[in-house]
Amino acid sequence: MYLLSVQLLVNPYDLLIFHDIVDIIVVELLIATSPDMLRPWDLQITINVNCERPIYIQVADSIIEAIKGGKLQSGDPLPGSRQMALQLKLNRNTVIDALDVLLAEGWLVSKVRKGTFIADNLPDFSAVKHPNSVVSEQVVSIKPEIIFDDGIPDTRIAPINELAAAYRQIFSRKGRWQMMGYTEEAGDWDFRNAIAQMLNYKRSMRLSPDEIFITRGSQMAMYLTAHALLKPGDKVIVENPGYKPAWQAFQSAGAELVPLSVDENGLNIDELRTILQTHKSVKAIYTTPHHQFPTTVTLSLQRRLQLISLSNAYGFTIIEDDYDNEFHFGQRPILPVSSSENVGNFVYIGTMSKIVAPALRIGYLASSKQVITNVASLRKIIDAQGDNMMEQAVLQLINEGHIKRHLRKATLTYKNKRDFFEKVINEHLRDKVHFHKPEGGLAFWLTPKGQVDITKLSEVLLKKGVQILSPESFSFSSPVQGLRLGYASLDEDQLEKGIRIIAQFL
Known part of the structure; x- marks a missing residue:
């Protein structure tokens, strides 16, 4: 390959061919050796050579349409200019011109030694796709700040590093x-x-x-x-x-x-x-x-x-x-x-x-x-x-022994959270609910002292940023009068804030 390349340096035309070969080699090496340069898809861009618009503008407009249509999302990586030029069978300078336009207009951002990405701060194009649609209040997705789940553990204390190390060691075994x-x-x-x-x-x-x-x-x-x-x-x-x-x-x-x-x-x-x-x-x-x-x-x-x-x-x-x-x-x-x-x-x-x-x-x-x-x-x-x-x-x-050590650590962490949660419930809900401190598990069960529409309560709380399980989640026919509040996945500030808000509406 290298001897052939030297022989090609006879005239300017051969020099251009040589550069194309080098570009291909460089792209292949980058794809093979650099994870940051890998892109899991190809851009589908159609070029109309008979169109009066310049080709680089056609490329730029195609990428904009892909962004507006939702095919490309904020943060998605774009292929490198060399890779895109090879794919589209275009001169690399044409692709660079298209990317420069998109960078200047704010559609793309460039990150040093990482590549080019779709910009984060883009407008919401969903209204453009459905201009006549009216989104009801019930359909709007509310992302609660505090979620009282059914007793999910705290993933922040999980032995992730130990698990990753074990996984790597398995792949290195004979x-x-x-x-x-x-x-x-x-x-x-x-x-x-x-x-x-x-x-x-x-x-x-x-x-x-x-x-x-x-x-x-x-x-x-x-x-x-x-x-x-x-x-x-x-x-x-x-x-x-x-x-x-x-x-x-x-x-x-x-x-x-x-x-x-x-x-x-x-x-x-x-x-x-x-x-x-x-x-x-x-x-x-x-x-x-x-x-x-x-x-x-x-x-x-x-x-x-x-x-x-x-x-x-x-x-x-x-x-x-x-x-x-x-x-x-x-x-x-x-x-x-x-x-x-x-x-x-x-x-x-x-x-x-x-x-x-x-x-x-x-x-x-x-x-x-x-x-x-x-x-x-x-x-x-x-x-x-x-x-x-x-x-x-x-x-x-x-x-x-990692599992045994993790269980000792996790059990102590959850016991402290349980005791704190009991104190917070007693402080804010003593006159409103019956409950017993559980000897184990990662959730409390609270039953209101008076008749309460738990379904309606859950809807009100969600609007205030607190999500609880719907009573239909565990009742056979008529909704059960009770709240199951998982505490393990929340920190103390979230637990106290969540109970304060529940106390306002219970």
């Missing part, structure tokens, strides 16, 4: 290419073994790795469980109020939901007996006994034993969702119903997402080998396997 192929649909065996050990040591269960199934989050575990256990027409008893995404998983399998009330000691066992006597096709009960969702109450020991006895007598499966077992602030967490020696039919569902971060989609379910086999067959239909690389990374965090 034989790493072997991990890039298909693995078992139930999940990596070593990771399943680590989950089994955690459940056995920390939650007194008696599981082997082949009784563990790894999923992409607990909701996937719920869905697979529903379709593995149920057929159309089967009845599933659910707590009311309760966790609606789980209900939707059961309904997707064709099951009929039967609501069961909850009091200060958990699900109502007397009502459960009545349901079992009147409904002959009850196949399962879905429960959150550790920290009931949304009320946060714990199922009492007596009722746990009665639930197991009824399950064995009637043959229904206990689907236990232990969604935040790790965060308990008392002496020790209550052991799962599924850990009892007497329990016959159970599916135990948990998640790693709340331990590390919600974006980390790793959940699991534990059950008999037959249920695991059925779930594995279903999983193949929608997802050949889980995220093997992420499982390996989290396994490394477990083996190196």
Whole structure:
């Protein structure tokens, strides 16, 4: 290539060809070596050579139209001038002239050693596209300043650096290419073994790795469980109020939901007996006994034993969702119903997402080998396997003790936030709500002392910058009288400000 290039330096025309070749080489090297120069798309620009407008103006106008049409957004990168010239088969100076026009008019900004980007401060062109449309007040998207979620962990304290380091180390191992192929649909065996050990040591269960199934989050575990256990027409008893995404998983399998009330000691066992006597096709009960969702109450020991006895007598499966077992602030967490020696039919569902971060989609379910086999067959239909690389990374965090240290730190952080939140609620809402400080979990349950339209309250609060969960989020029929306020993801200033605003309108 270089000898050929030297021979081309015979006349000015050959010199131009030489420069074109060098430009191509430079562009290819930049694309191969510089991540900042990579652009994931090609600009679709049509040049009309018969048009009276100069070509550089046509290029500039095409980019402006792409911005107005929403194809290019503020902050989007443009290809470099060399790359764009090659793509459009134009002289590079023509492209530079077009970019200069756009820079001068404020459509683009240039960043040193990074490239050219669509400007941040551009007008809203949506009104231009729909000049006759009238946006109602209800349609306007309001971005709240404070969001009381259902109990999401604080991602700011997640062990992100440790997870990233583990991920990099996995890709640097010998034989790493072997991990890039298909693995078992139930999940990596070593990771399943680590989950089994955690459940056995920390939650007194008696599981082997082949009784563990790894999923992409607990909701996937719920869905697979529903379709593995149920057929159309089967009845599933659910707590009311309760966790609606789980209900939707059961309904997707064709099951009929039967609501069961909850009091200060958990699900109502007397009502459960009545349901079992009147409904002959009850196949399962879905429960959150550790920290009931949304009320946060714990199922009492007596009722746990009665639930197991009824399950064995009637043959229904206990689907236990232990969604935040790790965060308990008392002496020790209550052991799962599924850990009892007497329990016959159970599916135990948990998640790693709340331990590390919600974006980390790793959940699991534990059950008999037959249920695991059925779930594995279903999983193949929608997802050949889980995220093997992420499982390996989290396994490394477990083996190196990072997860254990993070849990100690997170538990102390959340306990302090819980105590602060209790103080703020007592200070501003003492005369307006009933509540009990939860022994664990990442949310409070508040019930108004008087009759309150929670739906209307949530609409008023949203206009004031505070978002709470709608009561329809966890009620079976009529909206439940209660507010579930997650506190873990907010700082103390947000918690106090949010409660002050709620106090004004409650």
